[in-house]
Amino acid sequence: MRFEALAESDKRQIMAISEDKKRSELFAQNVFNDRKMQQFLTEEAYGKVQSAIFSGSKIDRKIANQVAEGMKAWALSLGATHYTHWFQPLTGATAEKHDAFFDLKSDGSALEKFGGNQLVQQEPDASSFPSGGIRNTFEARGYTAWDPTSPAFIYKTTLCIPTVFVAYTGEALDNKAPLLRALHAVDEAATSVAQYFDKNVKKVYATLGWEQEYFLVDKALAQSRPDILMTGRTLVGNHAAKGQQLDDHYFGVIPSRALSFMSDLEKQCMVLGIPVKTRHNEVAPNQFELAPVFEEANLSVDHNLLLMDVMENIANRHGFKVLFHEKPFAGINGSGKHNNWSLATDTGVNLLSPGSTPMKNLQFLTFFVNTIKAVDNYEELLRSSIASASNDHRLGANEAPPSIISIFIGKQLAGVLDELEGVSQGKLSPQEKTELKLNVVGKIPEILLDNTDRNRTSPFAFTGNKFEMRGVGAKMNCAKPMTVLNTIVAKQLTDFKKEVDALIDKKNLKKDEAVFNVLREYIKTSKRIRFDGDGYSFDWQEEARKRKLSNNKNTPEALQILTSKQSLELFQATGVMNEVELKAHQEVELENYVFHLQIEGRILNELVYNHVMPAALRYQNLLLENVAGLKEVYGAAHKNITQPQLNILEQIGEHLTDAKKLTDAMMDAKKRTDNMGSIAKKAKTYCDTVKPYFDKVREHVDALERLISDDLWPLTKYRELLFVK
Numbered sequence: 273m274r275f276e277a278l279a280e281s282d283k284r285q286i287m288a289i290s291e292d293k294k295r296s297e298l299f300a301q302n303v304f305n306d307r308k309m310q311q312f313l314t315e316e317a318y319g320k321v322q323s324a325i326f327s328g329s330k331i332d333r334k335i336a337n338q339v340a341e342g343m344k345a346w347a348l349s350l351g352a353t354h355y356t357h358w359f360q361p362l363t364g365a366t367a368e369k370h371d372a373f374f375d376l377k378s379d380g381s382a383l384e385k386f387g388g389n390q391l392v393q394q395e396p397d398a399s400s401f402p403s404g405g406i407r408n409t410f411e412a413r414g415y416t417a418w419d420p421t422s423p424a425f426i427y428k429t430t431l432c433i434p435t436v437f438v439a440y441t442g443e444a445l446d447n448k449a450p451l452l453r454a455l456h457a458v459d460e461a462a463t464s465v466a467q468y469f470d471k472n473v474k475k476v477y478a479t480l481g482w483e484q485e486y487f488l489v490d491k492a493l494a495q496s497r498p499d500i501l502m503t504g505r506t507l508v509g510n511h512a513a514k515g516q517q518l519d520d521h522y523f524g525v526i527p528s529r530a531l532s533f534m535s536d537l538e539k540q541c542m543v544l545g546i547p548v549k550t551r552h553n554e555v556a557p558n559q560f561e562l563a564p565v566f567e568e569a570n571l572s573v574d575h576n577l578l579l580m581d582v583m584e585n586i587a588n589r590h591g592f593k594v595l596f597h598e599k600p601f602a603g604i605n606g607s608g609k610h611n612n613w614s615l616a617t618d619t620g621v622n623l624l625s626p627g628s629t630p631m632k633n634l635q636f637l638t639f640f641v642n643t644i645k646a647v648d649n650y651e652e653l654l655r656s657s658i659a660s661a662s663n664d665h666r667l668g669a670n671e672a673p674p675s676i677i678s679i680f681i682g683k684q685l686a687g688v689l690d691e692l693e694g695v696s697q698g699k700l701s702p703q704e705k706t707e708l709k710l711n712v713v714g715k716i717p718e719i720l721l722d723n724t725d726r727n728r729t730s731p732f733a734f735t736g737n738k739f740e741m742r743g744v745g746a747k748m749n750c751a752k753p754m755t756v757l758n759t760i761v762a763k764q765l766t767d768f769k770k771e772v773d774a775l776i777d778k779k780n781l782k783k784d785e786a787v788f789n790v791l792r793e794y795i796k797t798s799k800r801i802r803f804d805g806d807g808y809s810f811d812w813q814e815e816a817r818k819r820k821l822s823n824n825k826n827t828p829e830a831l832q833i834l835t836s837k838q839s840l841e842l843f844q845a846t847g848v849m850n851e852v853e854l855k856a857h858q859e860v861e862l863e864n865y866v867f868h869l870q871i872e873g874r875i876l877n878e879l880v881y882n883h884v885m886p887a888a889l890r891y892q893n894l895l896l897e898n899v900a901g902l903k904e905v906y907g908a909a910h911k912n913i914t915q916p917q918l919n920i921l922e923q924i925g926e927h928l929t930d931a932k933k934l935t936d937a938m939m940d941a942k943k944r945t946d947n948m949g950s951i952a953k954k955a956k957t958y959c960d961t962v963k964p965y966f967d968k969v970r971e972h973v974d975a976l977e978r979l980i981s982d983d984l985w986p987l988t989k990y991r992e993l994l995f996v997k
């Protein structure tokens with residue numbers, strides 16, 4: 273179609289797009305990144321920040337003052353008026369408290385002030401953040417401290433400084449501090465192993481690329497539903513006549529209103545340095561996915577948290593509400609956030625990507641097998657890192673990976689591991705070595721090139737040059753699974769190094785022989801974690817039980833492992849968390865679980881009493897009036913024509929009775945549970961005695977929705993929520 277022939281509105285849209293700057297020109301405009309630092313910092317300050325980023329060295333007050341000065345100049349040049357320490361309390365979201373740059377001098381004149389003190393450390397009045405008892409509320413002593421590895425950025429008119437949030441006694445009160453420690457642990461462990469293969473490696477970064485799924489719902493309609501507003505999901509509601517069965521949404525044409533939201537969102541992401549790259553429709557109606565180019569894990573976690581916030585803001589402007597809940601609607605797919613993970617060296621090598629030489633491939637195999645071994649050792653702990661009340665709806669619900677952790681590596685790589693298993697113990701003959709290197713290890717790159725088999729049901733899958741953790745919930749802070757994954761891999765690589773060194777020193781083996789020997793043992797002992805079949809099947813549950821893999825179906829069960837002896841030892845040995853922190857984190861997770869269910873219980877009660885019942889009674893009255901009228905007109909002959917109404921009246925009566933009875937029983941169970949002392953017991957009892965009522969109540973409410981006249985039904989229906997463009 274020629275431009276002249278287009279409608280005015282289309283023309284305007286095309287012009288608006290072409291007038292825009294290229295995305296690459298917008299990129300990181302509002303980020304105090306390396307380039308800005310070079311521009312705004314003294315050489316000395318720049319050097320010190322670089323070394324703090326690379327090796328974690330301390331930044332003294334003098335330098336902090338210089339950095340603050342440069343940061344302030346940059347921020348003011350972009351019109352920022354406030355600054356905030358931006359942190360990740362255990363609630364799962366981010367927190368901030370803005371202070372103005374504006375200040376008064378003693379002579380009453382005004383200025384913009386921001387020094388090293390304000391940059392490096394703040395004490396938010398943070399007594400209401402969950403701390404799992406680490407910090408007694410009356411003390412309220414916790415502080416935020418600058419994390420120079422994640423660059424400061426300007427969001428709206430505020431300079432945001434990524435920080436950790438810790439108690440004065442040093443314990444982490446947030447999700448970032450343990451993540452940073454885990455990343456440090458995996459760096460140390462992986463670097464020394466990578467040096468077997470390349471002495472030039474000085475640092476290893478964990479990399480993360482998340483894939484964020486979400487729903488878009490019309491804002492006004494979402495607000496008309498108390499359940500969506502308060503819990504992020506629908507607690508009642510019938511499936512629409514059409515769901516996702518036609519597969520017409522997946523990768524379909526993105527609806528124009530959604531596209532316009534995405535376009536604005538992407539521009540904002542560019543400015544903030546979030547490298548978003550792909551967007552597409554997901555399986556369910558009104559469900560979408562967004563994925564960035566992967567980044568260093570800490571930065572990637574920050575970017576995901578920031579993204580969720582930005583999405584809410586932009587959606588608001590477009591008249592949408594974004595739902596991040598893992599299961600907003602029954603009967604159609606929920607939302608997850610696959611975490612693609614790998615390890616990369618400062619020399620630019622992806623350690624989970626096979627290379628061009630047998631040695632590079634041995635390096636690949638080393639990291640590959642060690643990851644498998646780590647997951648095998650700590651599968652239950654990894655499962656616990658993705659446990660939450662909302663993700664419980666998803667894990668094991670035949671649309672997302674099961675709550676059993678297993679690893680999919682594909683037939684070809686399984687073949688390679690089988691061959692390695694046959695390696696003879698101790699020294700290898702020159703022939704064996706050649707055979708291994710050329711025909712087994714050497715073939716890996718070709719194998720992977722045409723490795724097209726994929727298993728969507730696997731919770732932890734190798735996808736060519738990275739592992740993909742698929743059970744992470746859409747709403748979650750990725751810091752949690754990333755902390756556990758990197759910690760267990762760190763521990764595993766440390767053990768591996770010890771074993772290999774021992775073989776080299778004591779058994780006089782060559783390095784590659786020693787590596788082959790240890791890997792062979794790992795391949796043998798970690799077999800149970802490998803599973804290529806259908807993770808959704810009942811047979812797998814049976815098989816997994818035989819393999820003694822954990823299958824914790826709900827959060828209270830899953831969280832128990834956090835404070836087991838094995839976990840305590842792991843976190844202590846790697847320096848990621850101490851006992852106090854682990855207990856506190858566990859307690860906060862359990863509390864979150866209870867709060868979640870408490871709120872859902874209350875809302876469900878409200879829906880039944882204040883929305884559903886009144887509507888049902890009104891419809892009953894209408895029917896009664898009708899029946900009485902017909903009786904008056906037709907006398908004894910009314911029976912035939914009033915039969916349908918009487919039948920509906922009866923059905924309404926039955927469902928109302930049951931809905932009320934079950935709601936009352938739920939509230940009774942809730943009250944009993946609320947009075948319990950121990951949080952672990954409370955969480956378990958909520959799960960066992962309160963939560964089961966939710967679905968039972970829903971069944972009757974949904975039946976009432978099917979019976980009651982559409983014009984009297986007070987709750988916006990699935991059809992309206994999910995198909996409005």
Ligand code: ADP
Nearest residue numbers: 479480481482563564565566612613614622738
């Ligand atoms: P697919 O869509 O087949 O799962 P992609 O290559 O599109 O695979 O990657 C999906 C996600 O994986 C993206 O967010 C991408 O950035 C991320 N990713 C790719 N390589 C790596 C890596 N080495 N480390 C971490 N994440 C990665």
Ligand code: MG
Nearest residue numbers: 483610612740
């Ligand atoms: Mg993927």
